[in-house]
Amino acid sequence: MTFEDKSPRSARAMARLLHSRLLWICAVAVIAALTLPLWVSAYLLGVLTAAYYFGIFAMSWDLLFGFAGEVNFGPTFLIGIGAYAAAILNSRYGLSIPLCVLAGAATAIVGGVLLAVPALRLRGPYFGLVTLVAVLLLLNAVVIFAGVTGGEIGMTVPDVLSIDATTNYWIALAALIISAAILFGLSRSTLGLILQASGQDPVGTQALGFNITKHKVAAFCTSAAFSGTAGALLVFYMGTASVDTVVDIAIGVQVIIAAVLGGRRTILGAVLGAVFLILATELLRPLGQLNTFVVAAVALAVILFFPEGLLGYAMHAGERK
Amino acid sequence: MLTLQILIDGFAISSLYGLAAVGFTLIFGVSGVLNLSHGGIMVVAALVGWATAAEYGFGSYLGAAVGVLAGLGLALVTYFVVVRQIQNSRAIPKEETEIFVLTGTLLWGIMIQEGMAYLFSDNPITMRPLIAGVVNIFGVRTPANEILIAVLCWVVIGLLWLLVNRTGAGKALLAASMNPRGLSLLGFELSRIYLLVWVIYGVLAGVAGVLLATFLGVSSANAGQLTASAFSIVVLGGLGSVSGSLVAAYLVGYLETVTAYLIAPTLRPIPALVLLVLAVYVRPQGLLGRR
Amino acid sequence: MSGPVRLRIRGLAKRFGGLVAVKDIGFDLAAGEILGLIGPNGSGKSTVMKLIMGVERPDSGTIEFAGKDIAGWPAHRIARAGLNMVFQHSRPLHRQTVLEHVKLALLPDSLVRLAAAPHIEERARTIAARVGLADVADRHPSTLPFAALRRLEVAKAIARDPQVMLIDEPFAGLTLAEIGDFSDLIRGFRDEGRAVLLVDHSVKSVAALADRTLAMYLGEKVAEGSTDEVMQNETVRRVYLGGKIEAAERSHVPAETPALLEVEDLSVLYGKAQALDRVGCVVREGEFISIVGLNGAGKTTLFNAISGLVPYSGAVRFEGHDINGRTVGAIARGGVVQCPESRELFTHMSVRENLDLGGQHLPPAARATHLEWLFDLFPILRQRQSQHARTLSGGEQQMLAIARSMMMQPKLLILDEPTLGLAPVILEQLSKAMDRLRSTSITVLLGEQNVTFALPHADRVYVLDHGRITWEGAPGRFAREMGTGYL
């Protein structure tokens, strides 16, 4: 797609159209999300609730990959730390949910810094491996310190957000919209610009006078903060913090797939991907054990044929040739 | 006594790690692909081998053979259906091929794993040992099969070494891992080289899978774990360095065994992981990797 | 007209592993002057810039700016201090508009400022206008022509409003007209009282701009002074032209012999850059053809197109068959063998292994005899047989590269810049080898910027300049018609 022939005015117009198209998609999505509780079964709301938290995970991941250019194989490291911190505080010291969530976010940020350190030294697969190992270590830690973490069983938290599906849905939706607004805003802000630059061309960006170390660490912390918060909320939604809900590699894989599926560097696409992934898994439950297989196949197909991702495709669908 | 025990016990498992990792690193070295469906391919070889041997009663040897073929076949499918598609895709920007290959093979791996779980359930299976009985080495009771495995691993690795260092095709392969452009300027077709390396990989993964099935047993649920361990070993040894992977394999294998014996079986994987992180920090290019 | 000294550099040195990239470089750069830094590829001029900018850490030496020694500072600090570098390869951000690129350069390095200050918007637009990007300000780089991308780099530099500007190869890949515009922009900086360090291999364009010039060769300073002095300097001329141009007229290949290789209307686009523009040339059986031109002129691109390494429009016929679209391997096996500028050796393999790979398509017997012949051609390789290629000296590596291509028994051997970054001694040996090649039946297509090396062996010469063939003829006539204007 090239605009060589087009006059700059039409190019500007196209840019505006693109923008409006994105707004349009969001509008549709938000309105739909807001009206769902009116006519959708409590069960489906439950599914979407989980999906929205995954959406936040995926967005945070996309901030790191899409903007800072860091391939993080271990999103569940950040998620898990936040989730477990919150869960432990709640079940051991009976702190109130809001406090626990805050604490979860805080702890996750610490984790984010831990992860940022290697990121500044290592590239590509090497950094990827470190993130992977981080998760494995966390997994083992949880099992070893079973006394505190409940080990393989996981721990049941005394408090939950609510037992009413609709309330849970609203909380999740609120969390999602707020995170989306902030993360998307951030990505379009000057910070996002600097971040993208340092991701795409570190040397050039430094030569323009930007301390990319500072900005990358900031990116990791932001990503961690949101992962941690969502992780904690998920725990208080599920009522349990267990390895296979918030730490397992499989969860991380789901997050990554969701983000890539929805469209890299779109932040909002990640949400789309997450909803699609989890809803699909749920809808295909009648397939019994094969549902995961089919979902993976669909995701693979999307990656092969629409590498732009769902949102990317939606935004450029018109312009192709 | 205990030392000898550890030496013997660690050797078989390390050799197996090594065999599994070599193919993985070879592909990366030659075509720059990290194949995250690696574990899945091993599992398929193991399960198909087991099914042929036990379910359909064709006996261990035929079973093993069929298993290896299955591994080879699946490796080629992986290459043509997933990897090639991504590498040749116009829509995927070159600088992002890597992450796409990673995600793609990851998904493919999940598909394989789920498919296997559907066909064979996720119960671990074990193939009947190729040779039964135990041998007593200075008072250490060692299953004959374990010895056979160690030997087979080294035979295969030896054959690979001969192939790479003594045959034209092998030399070309080696050259491709250093400088594909230079090789194509000498009249070699890279596509053929890549095909060759995937064939080799398939065989190696297949053999490793089958041997694993006769040794520790395999379940479809192991796929992820197998990939992870191969990945770590390969990075530790230096991406693309065959000898590096072998060294790393023994390092990890023995570290795990020693931990299991001297500290506690539960902590088995941890020291290896820590070592890995440290190694990657201190020497990002791996033990024998070149920058 | 030049003002106070801005940059005082002394004893700057940098080595990469074994290779000495920069050795004891020192010079002053004053406000309101343009200092040209010239030298052939691999002479270390770009490294000098990177060292100043802090992209690479100098091993030793001082870089004094505004009274402080900034050597070894992180790049962003140096940039904030008031230096700026215009990179040779513009790597624009794919997803940002031109305007956003300029804005980026205007932003403060702060984590808390989320929205750009209002004035930045129009600042950016004015700057865009100044470099002539006003009406494409809202486009994405992928939709812009190459020259515009270079302008974008300059725009970013202006936005940083630096006291010292380091400009790396601004003219590479530009048309003559564009070179004019750029020269004006750069003069503009000087007139604003900025100190400008201009690196370029195209001596011509530097000469037109620079107040003073410094010539580097193999990491060392070989001459400094007014541009004319430097141009007359013996070493410089030898480095570039290999001293006096002498050539023996001898066209033993009759014009009616069939063409082995015909190139017609061959054009190549790198993204937006027109690397080759309807190039045509003919190589007859048994001829030795030299294509001379400075780097960036398009020689390598032409050869890569012939070898099928880059897509192109137009026709390349070898022995009458159009080979456009054949795989690289197929073309090489067909008999068109390129010995690339970058040598592309198998560095972790022995010399012998490298050669064997070259001869793999030959029957063993033929391989052995051919190997012998080559060892006579390059005796040093015989001794080095078992050494790893990476342990060889530059000259030896070049010989190995040539020998390896020769192992394929090519019908047409393409040699791209064999003299690149080689010491004169080595050149002698290579030159002898070329002579012996000439005496064989083999057809050679040689690409060179070093005219002295290129001419003596050549039957015919083409001059390639900014992607176009600008002159063709016998080497004898070259001295007369091109010799002076060439640099």
Add this chain to the structure above:
Amino acid sequence: MKFTPPAVALPFAAAFALAAYAPPAAAQEPIKIGVIGEQSAIAGASLTKAAEMAADDINAHGGVNGRKIQVITYDDHSSATDAVRAFQRAVNQDKVVAVIGSYISEVALAIEPWSARLHMPFITPGAASNDISKHVHDDYDHFKYTFHGWLNSAFIAQSICDYSKDILVGPFGMKTAVVMSEDAAWTTPLDARYLECLPTAGLKVLDHIRFNPDTTDFTPIYNQIEAKHPDVIITGISHVGVQPTVQWHDQQVPIPLAGQSSQATTSTFWKDTNGATEGVITATAASPGVALTDSTVPFTDAYTKRYGDSPAYCGYSSYDMVHIIAEAIQRAGGSTDPDKLVTALEQTDHVGTVGREQFYGRNDQFTHGLKYGPGLVTGVAIQWQNGKQMTVWPADKANGKVTFPSFVKLPKQASAQ
């Protein structure tokens, strides 16, 4: 601007689809029971199959007050997340009256709070952790909706101690043991009870080993154990099974394996281990061809006839639990109101396939747990002998004698009896 990208449309289209089928409320609509289990796992599959059989049997006999029982199965891939989602779906979407779910304590424990929150009777037919009934005991009014349909770890351990005494200590004069358990929710109380009841049964515990459930290489563990020279290894394994058994056999560890090995209770275990399980003893619910009650054999035969293999331990209990729920509904006068149902379930006294089943009361230690003891449910001990599961305990049900493979060293041969 023409624009309906399928991608965006799909999830919401899907939403419509789901919302569309809300079940029509008919007078004689069937009683729905949700059953959650992993289809890829033999135990999980057996659990759901058995429940479906139970439903069919009940319906064949006219159902519950004329209403048919409908079993809806869900695959949870043995993941707590999936299980909770499945549970929510069962309650909110499919409107079941009770849920039978999972043989894995981790999963059951994740579901338990939801059964409390959503006031949905939930019975686990296979999980063993004591905490399940402990929660009910500690906060009855909140957790009372959960029932424990299988012996909890403490009782499993007890039953193992009991049979060890009768078939190992007695005939073979074994005096020492090493406890080897996987590190999981259900084994913590199991081991605790082992440590106190094995000695009273006459087995001195020389060592107590807990290993990571994803252990694949058991050689170090066996060597560690061998160094202690115990007469028997008492196991507590369920996540693992094939690998320790096969390696025990391949390495010819000269010490008998007894205790609880859940995978060894399945009929396919012989094939999975290529016969390496020869001589392994494990506790289980019931065994083929042995009539614990009048319904045991008929059920086993019918099951084997219908599905080709014999039920896993949780197959038996899940079959019984469906019946128990049906009876409870009857007792509650056809009402499916959760609280009424719970009260009715508490009065359960059902002679099922594994014995006489009753639940402990509010004030007992294991509230809503299955009562253990002679005349109630004790479980049985089986030993694999050339391809068959022979029942070796309790004596009155036994159809085989304990023998061990040649490589096993015994303190003394079975005293002639």
